[in-house]
Amino acid sequence: MVKRGEVYWVILDPTIGTEIKKTRPCLIVSPNDMNQHLPKVLVAPITSKGQSLGCRPEIDFCGKKAKILLDQIRCIDKIRLKKKMGMIHLKFWHQIMLDMLQ
Numbered sequence: 352m353v354k355r356g357e358v359y360w361v362i363l364d365p366t367i368g369t370e371i372k373k374t375r376p377c378l379i380v381s382p383n384d385m386n387q388h389l390p391k392v393l394v395a396p397i398t399s400k401g402q403s404l405g406c407r408p409e410i411d412f413c414g415k416k417a418k419i420l421l422d423q424i425r426c427i428d429k430i431r432l433k434k435k436m437g438m439i440h441l442k443f444w445h446q447i448m449l450d451m452l453q
Contacts, residue, residue: 352383352386352387353379353386353392353429353432354379354383354386355379355380355381355382355383355386355441356378356379356438356439356440356441357378357379357435357437357438358376358377358378358379358397358412358435358436358437358438358439359376359377359379359394359432359433359434359435359436360374360375360376360377360432360433360434360436361374361375361376361377361394361396361427361431361432361433362374362431362433363375363377363396363425363427363431370423370425371396371398371420371423374433375396375397375398376396376397376412376413376417376436377394377395377396377397377427378394378395378396378397378419378439378444379392379393379394380393380394380395380421380424380444380448381393381394390428390429391426391427391428391429392426392427392429392432393424393425393426393427394424394425394427395419395420395421395423395424395444395448396419396420396423397412397417397418397419397420398417398418398420399415399416399417399418400418401418401420403418404422405447405451406421406422406447406451407419407420407421407422408421408443408444408447410439410443410444412437412439413436413437419439419443419444421444421447421448421451422451424448
């Protein structure tokens, strides 16, 4: 089962406009009950580029500086998920996501 906090390679194309493109790491942000029972998940793309913003927590992941793009959360079908890359603890991103959705 896919779990909240895990990071997978995700195929994000096709996209429209300024949506983040390509196959890239994404953080699973949806709750585990949703992940278990539905064929889709909520993800936030991860990138080493882009503007620093309060809604983009900066982390070290796989030995690189990266940003979690919580401003680009999207719902995807699990078919888009590819290889699991690792995990990012909730303490680095969860409260920021809750604050921005209030």
